[in-house]
Amino acid sequence: MFRKIFKHVKKLPFSTPKRYVHEIPEHVKDVETAGNPPFSAMVQYYLHRALQVAEGDLIESLKRHPRWSEEKRKKRVKDVIKMMTSIANIIEINFPILRNSGEYELITGYRAHHCLHKLPLKGGIRFASDVDRDEVQGLAYLMTLKCACVNVPFGGSKGGVRIDPKKYSSKELQSITRRYTIELLKRNIIGPGIDVPAPDMGTSQREMAWIADEYMKTFGYKDINSMAIVTGKPVFQGGIRGRIEATGHGLFKCLEQFVESKEWMDLIGLKTGFADKNVIVQGFGNVGQHACTYIVPAGAKIIGIKEIDGSIFNKDGIDPFDLQDYYTHKKTIVGYPKAEAFQGELLEEPCDILLPCAKEKVITAENACTIQTKIIGEGANGPTTPAADKILQERNILVIPDIVCNAGGVAVSYFEYLKNINHVSFGKLTKHRDKEVITHILKSIQDSLKGANIDVEINPHDDLNYIMECSTEADIVASGLSLVMESACRGIKETANRFALCNDLRTAAYVWAIQKIFLSFEGQGLSL
Numbered sequence: 001m002f003r004k005i006f007k008h009v010k011k012l013p014f015s016t017p018k019r020y021v022h023e024i025p026e027h028v029k030d031v032e033t034a035g036n037p038p039f040s041a042m043v044q045y046y047l048h049r050a051l052q053v054a055e056g057d058l059i060e061s062l063k064r065h066p067r068w069s070e071e072k073r074k075k076r077v078k079d080v081i082k083m084m085t086s087i088a089n090i091i092e093i094n095f096p097i098l099r100n101s102g103e104y105e106l107i108t109g110y111r112a113h114h115c116l117h118k119l120p121l122k123g124g125i126r127f128a129s130d131v132d133r134d135e136v137q138g139l140a141y142l143m144t145l146k147c148a149c150v151n152v153p154f155g156g157s158k159g160g161v162r163i164d165p166k167k168y169s170s171k172e173l174q175s176i177t178r179r180y181t182i183e184l185l186k187r188n189i190i191g192p193g194i195d196v197p198a199p200d201m202g203t204s205q206r207e208m209a210w211i212a213d214e215y216m217k218t219f220g221y222k223d224i225n226s227m228a229i230v231t232g233k234p235v236f237q238g239g240i241r242g243r244i245e246a247t248g249h250g251l252f253k254c255l256e257q258f259v260e261s262k263e264w265m266d267l268i269g270l271k272t273g274f275a276d277k278n279v280i281v282q283g284f285g286n287v288g289q290h291a292c293t294y295i296v297p298a299g300a301k302i303i304g305i306k307e308i309d310g311s312i313f314n315k316d317g318i319d320p321f322d323l324q325d326y327y328t329h330k331k332t333i334v335g336y337p338k339a340e341a342f343q344g345e346l347l348e349e350p351c352d353i354l355l356p357c358a359k360e361k362v363i364t365a366e367n368a369c370t371i372q373t374k375i376i377g378e379g380a381n382g383p384t385t386p387a388a389d390k391i392l393q394e395r396n397i398l399v400i401p402d403i404v405c406n407a408g409g410v411a412v413s414y415f416e417y418l419k420n421i422n423h424v425s426f427g428k429l430t431k432h433r434d435k436e437v438i439t440h441i442l443k444s445i446q447d448s449l450k451g452a453n454i455d456v457e458i459n460p461h462d463d464l465n466y467i468m469e470c471s472t473e474a475d476i477v478a479s480g481l482s483l484v485m486e487s488a489c490r491g492i493k494e495t496a497n498r499f500a501l502c503n504d505l506r507t508a509a510y511v512w513a514i515q516k517i518f519l520s521f522e523g524q525g526l527s528l
């Protein structure tokens with residue numbers, strides 16, 4: 001099987017650059033085989049593994065400083081790597097809230113800033129009972145890599161509050177969110193030009209609206225850009241159309257780049273296209289639900305969904321829109337009448353595409369051998385441990401890594417941020433003007449033809465009409481998202497080919513991101 005992959009790679013025109021031996025540090029070495037590695041060590045391991053591939057190239061790139069010795073170039077690269085592989089800031093805050101019962105409870109929250117090579121930093125806020133320092137740190141690393149991977153000009157951060165949101169009333173959640181916001185603001189940890197949060201697991205536009213409101217009424221009272229304190233807000237409160245579904249939408253767009261490519265599908269022995277591809281999804285939250293609503297109209301069949309309280313299965317396919325209605329009312333997929341309850345391990349059932357869209361470390365060395373899929377699209381952050389990743393590669397399962405697969409969310413957050421600091425929504429100023437320009441172009445062509453005695457009426461066809469009429473914010477966001485995902489996937493594919501990485505798309509995506517972070521650090525100097 002691997003001979004087949006190498007044959008495929010050899011045909012491509014790039015030579016393999018000279019490799020230097022970047023040492024994987026002792027503290028993450030064990031991660032390669034660990035059953036349940038600490039999350040941030042796991043992300044650091046992936047980063048160092050990619051640095052082993054990228055280091056030579058980074059050193060070569062410094063040949064643009066002709067007077068630098070080879071030693072100086074190597075040292076500069078090592079220095080930048082040190083900055084890339086350490087956390088700039090991490091804060092733990094503890095604050096009391098008054099529960100509805102009249103009792104006080106001490107709440108713990110975190111915010112981690114990874115890399116300050118670009119400001120503001122960007123990363124979601126997670127509400128979950130297992131949030132800890134290590135997790136937010138690992139997630140902040142991923143944000144830096146993700147933003148670089150899809151060319152969104154932010155550094156990486158992440159936050160979390162250690163609570164199970166299901167155990168708190170809406171009023172209590174509002175107190176927690178507002179107090180967490182104030183605690184971060186007091187310490188200058190977040191701000192429109194510093195670090196801009198967004199939704200993640202357990203939070204949604206509701207919490208983002210509370211954060212924006214808290215900022216505007218306090219520290220941001222005189223800040224004209226106060227709306228840009230957070231993204232993922234409701235549209236009526238400075239949000240952008242398309243952010244709610246952006247991560248699932250982006251996941252679909254990313255899958256499309258591989259599933260529609262004959263070269264990549266030949267590599268894993270699948271036909272191109274989504275038609276008749278069977279899909280299993282873990283997590284029917286924001287990411288999972290919206291991924292399903294894009295993948296099904298493209299022709300794929302969702303045959304199984306695993307949630308925290310149970311799994312459902314239907315070999316003929318589950319209608320995600322109908323299930324969304326059920327889920328909205330019942331707050332669970334369990335009992336959905338148009339599918340069977342599934343006992344056993346759904347992730348190990350045969351399918352073509354497996355979408356882990358819930359949480360980290362769900363694909364481990366234990367189940368990587370028994371999973372029966374051809375493609376894994378990582379909707380969640382960090383669902384695959386390094387030990388599992390190795391097994392999946394050996395089994396020629398194509399893993400499309402989180403830092404590109406779920407980057408649609410931050411890409412559209414970037415559009416929302418731009419909307420907020422520009423104080424105008426996309427299309428508002430240009431929509432009528434664009435329509436006029438097209439109408440005049442068509443008329444001008446018609447007049448020119450008339451001058452040459454060709455008397456025809458030129459009318460826009462349906463697609464052009466659609467563009468003229470529908471340049472709404474939602475259309476512009478969707479088209480921007482497609483462009484972001486297409487160009488990131490192209491970069492990753494080229495990197496995989498150039499470094500002969502075969503099916504190791506994770507290393508390719510990391511190398512692609514590292515190159516950009518390196519350029520940014522290197523260009524601005526290291527004294528910051």
Ligand SMILES: NC(=O)C1=CN([C@@H]2O[C@H](COP(=O)(O)OP(=O)(O)OC[C@H]3O[C@@H](n4cnc5c(N)ncnc54)[C@H](O)[C@@H]3O)[C@@H](O)[C@H]2O)C=CC1
Nearest residue numbers: 200201202247283284285286287307308358380381406409
């Ligand atoms: N919301 C966003 O824009 C983005 C989210 N992500 C990542 O996607 C993942 C999911 O996030 P969201 O969909 O926003 O969260 P969510 O809170 O909306 O949904 C998560 C879903 O997963 C389910 N779940 C939790 N543990 C599970 C388990 N062990 N087995 C099966 N289901 C389980 C929950 O019940 C919930 O329905 C997280 O890893 C998050 O970091 C990544 C990029 C952006």
Ligand SMILES: O=C(O)CCC(=O)C(=O)O
Nearest residue numbers: 123124198200409410413
């Ligand atoms: O939308 C954003 O800014 C960040 C989303 C996020 O937390 C993530 O991509 O993991």
